[in-house]
Amino acid sequence: MGFKMGIVGLPNVGKSTLFNALTRTAAAQAANFPFCTIEPNVGEVAVPDARLDKLAEIAGSKQIIPTRMTFVDIAGLVKGASKGEGLGNQFLANIREVDAIAHVLRCFEDGDVTHVEGRVDPVADAETIETELMLADIESIEKRLQGLVRKVRGGDKDAVQQERLLKQALEVLEQGKPARVVPVDEDDVRAWKLLQLLTTKPVLYVCNVSESDAATGNAHSARVAEMAAAEGNAHVVISAQIEEEISQLDLDEAQMFLEEMGLTEAGLDRLIRAGYELLHLETYFTVGPKEARAWTIRTGTRAPQAAGVIHGDFEKGFIRAETIAYDAFVSLGGEQAAKEAGKMRAEGKTYVVQDGDVLHFLFNT
Ligand SMILES: Nc1ncnc2c1ncn2[C@@H]1O[C@H](COP(=O)(O)OP(=O)(O)OP(=O)(O)O)[C@@H](O)[C@H]1O
Numbered sequence: 243m244g245f246k247m248g249i250v251g252l253p254n255v256g257k258s259t260l261f262n263a264l265t266r267t268a269a270a271q272a273a274n275f276p277f278c279t280i281e282p283n284v285g286e287v288a289v290p291d292a293r294l295d296k297l298a299e300i301a302g303s304k305q306i307i308p309t310r311m312t313f314v315d316i317a318g319l320v321k322g323a324s325k326g327e328g329l330g331n332q333f334l335a336n337i338r339e340v341d342a343i344a345h346v347l348r349c350f351e352d353g354d355v356t357h358v359e360g361r362v363d364p365v366a367d368a369e370t371i372e373t374e375l376m377l378a379d380i381e382s383i384e385k386r387l388q389g390l391v392r393k394v395r396g397g398d399k400d401a402v403q404q405e406r407l408l409k410q411a412l413e414v415l416e417q418g419k420p421a422r423v424v425p426v427d428e429d430d431v432r433a434w435k436l437l438q439l440l441t442t443k444p445v446l447y448v449c450n451v452s453e454s455d456a457a458t459g460n461a462h463s464a465r466v467a468e469m470a471a472a473e474g475n476a477h478v479v480i481s482a483q484i485e486e487e488i489s490q491l492d493l494d495e496a497q498m499f500l501e502e503m504g505l506t507e508a509g510l511d512r513l514i515r516a517g518y519e520l521l522h523l524e525t526y527f528t529v530g531p532k533e534a535r536a537w538t539i540r541t542g543t544r545a546p547q548a549a550g551v552i553h554g555d556f557e558k559g560f561i562r563a564e565t566i567a568y569d570a571f572v573s574l575g576g577e578q579a580a581k582e583a584g585k586m587r588a589e590g591k592t593y594v595v596q597d598g599d600v601l602h603f604l605f606n607t
């Protein structure tokens with residue numbers, strides 16, 4: 243499966259710097275000139291989860307394998323991108339493929355770093371980008387509607403559904419609103435997702451502040467917070483530049499550095515967690531002497547489909563899941579003790595896996 247977040251924003255706002263920090267590499271070229279990035283950079287990031295380390299410690303697991311999330315560093319968008327301005331329209335296609343958008347907003351003042359509009363105004367920047375995404379959606383909907391005409395006439399059911407959904411999206415977009423405000427019926431959810439409209443993707447605003455504002459945020463990030471709350475989107479405050487520095491340090495050094503800065507936790511950890519929440523993702527664990535491993539599922543996933551994340555055969559031949567809740571596993575001191583205390587449950591096909599469940603799957607091959 244694997245979930246993907248696209249890092250989106252105006253040119254030169256710190257997207258590649260953030261990407262490098264997240265992936266602990268210098269894979270993406272980050273430099274003080276607009277349109278530095280052209281081809282998207284793709285990297286996998288381990289999802290930090292203290293619970294996994296705790297479980298491994300209790301079970302004496304030799305190896306710890308965190309679950310992962312993919313980040314894609316996309317080229318900067320500018321006003322007119324949907325009409326081919328800047329580096330044009332191809333980047334909009336990169337955004338189509340992601341599950342959610344991390345929208346980086348410049349919230350730092352630094353006369354040496356070029357802002358494409360010559361001023362720092364993250365709320366206006368967010369509008370610029372959102373407008374481009376809306377225009378791109380309108381254009382792609384109009385094209386797709388034309389392409390559907392014949393099929394709809396022929397009575398193709400899927401085409402009729404698509405046409406209806408596209409028209410609903412078009413109506414709100416033409417009022418200047420993102421397609422995510424369209425209320426979608428249960429029966430339409432799948433088809434709606436398949437439309438891959440840019441403005442239906444959940445947004446996490448990343449307020450990129452200067453080093454000195456990393457712990458407290460600033461007036462710019464406060465305005466973004468307000469905007470995000472009004473839209474029902476999420477936001478985090480982080481300094482991409484410091485995060486990149488921290489990502490080069492080893493764990494002890496990084497901890498000291500964070501404390502000196504007055505931070506309790508690396509901004510990246512907060513960002514990844516916020517991404518998790520935004521996508522309604524949860525984690526379950528498999529724990530044994532060989533390895534302790536975390537797996538990602540969507541909230542509400544039933545046991546067989548959760549098993550399918552490990553291997554398709556687990557889902558096909560699913561018999562039952564043995565479950566211990568994280569808290570019981572930890573407070574009782576491991577699997578055996580939890581079992582003896584009656585805290586291991588056998589669950590069937592309809593069981594909805596809970597965040598933090600420690601699971602064993604039994605299956606037919
Ligand atoms: N928090 C920050 N404070 C000060 N400078 C920063 C901060 N974050 C990034 N920068 C600087 O901003 C410049 C642009 O960064 P970066 O290349 O990451 O931007 P980008 O959004 O990827 O740009 P492009 O769209 O051109 O690829 C770099 O010089 C970087 O060091």
Ligand SMILES: [Mg+2]
Nearest residue numbers: 257258278279
């Ligand atoms: Mg870049």
